[in-house]
Amino acid sequence: MNLNDILASSFSQIALSGHGASAYLIPNIPRKVLSKAWRTFCPQEARESILAVIDTSFFKNGKEGLVFTQNALYIKEPIHRVHQFVYRDIDAVIYFQTLSTYSGKSSVSMEIDTKNYDLELSDQLLRSLNTDVLNELLQKIVAMYRPDERKEIQKELTDSEKQIAHPEKFKPHKFKDGDPQIYSK
Numbered sequence: 195m196n197l198n199d200i201l202a203s204s205f206s207q208i209a210l211s212g213h214g215a216s217a218y219l220i221p222n223i224p225r226k227v228l229s230k231a232w233r234t235f236c237p238q239e240a241r242e243s244i245l246a247v248i249d250t251s252f253f254k255n256g257k258e259g260l261v262f263t264q265n266a267l268y269i270k271e272p273i274h275r276v277h278q279f280v281y282r283d284i285d286a287v288i289y290f291q292t293l294s295t296y297s298g299k300s301s302v303s304m305e306i307d308t309k310n311y312d313l314e315l316s317d318q319l320l321r322s323l324n325t326d327v328l329n330e331l332l333q334k335i336v337a338m339y340r341p342d343e344r345k346e347i348q349k350e351l352t353d354s355e356k357q358i359a360h361p362e363k364f365k366p367h368k369f370k371d372g373d374p375q376i377y378s379k
Contacts, residue, residue: 200334201246201262207327209248215259215322216249223247227256235261235268235276250322259319267335269306271319281339283308289329304329 201219209215218227227249232241234257243263251258261268267279290303302325305314320328 195338197262197264197335197338198245200331200338204327204331205246208324208331210322210324213322214250214252216254218247218249220245227254229256231256231259231261235270236263236266236278239263239265248323250319267306267332269313269315269319271316277311277313279306279308279313281335283310284332284336284339285309287329287332287336289325291325306332 205217205219209217216227218224223231223244223246227247228241228244231247231249232239232244236244243265244261245264246262247256248260249256249258250260258270258272260270265280267281267284268276269279270276284306286305286307288303288305288307291300292303293300301317302320303314304320304325305312
């Protein structure tokens with residue numbers, strides 16, 4: 195399975211309707227959005243390398259959101275600079291989904307870790323996206339570029355005991371030190 199197939203399989207479900215995000219796959223990216231996304235996110239790459247755009251900008255002009263290229267993921271949040279994550283350098287995608295007992299509201303947190311830096315995605319960006327689908331998509335991309343390490347983590351998890359605090363799903367993640375960790379989804 196290649197990157198185009200991974201993106202195509204789940205991309206239509208990633209943007210929540212009515213929440214201000216738009217998701218586009220090549221060749222259906224509007225010319226204006228493609229041009230602005232390329233200039234804003236990744237002018238150092240060829241325009242043809244852009245495979246998909248998730249536009250979360252207020253004016254739907256392609257200046258904020260996520261851009262998937264052949265080699266990297268680019269993320270631009272409001273009032274922040276562009277962050278580049280080369281797929282093969284992503285160490286972990288950490289995804290938390292918690293339910294507040296006080297307010298009864300759920301909150302979502304997602305972090306992308308690399309050797310050089312970590313980035314926690316803002317609520318403002320995640321609010322308009324289906325975070326479960328985004329997490330699965332990023333996990334598949336990381337697994338595609340680091341298949342040997344994913345097999346090692348899965349083997350270690352099946353051999354070890356798991357403590358379950360809540361009847362929720364648990365997802366494995368790998369940290370820089372190499373130890374697999376389990377976080378609630």
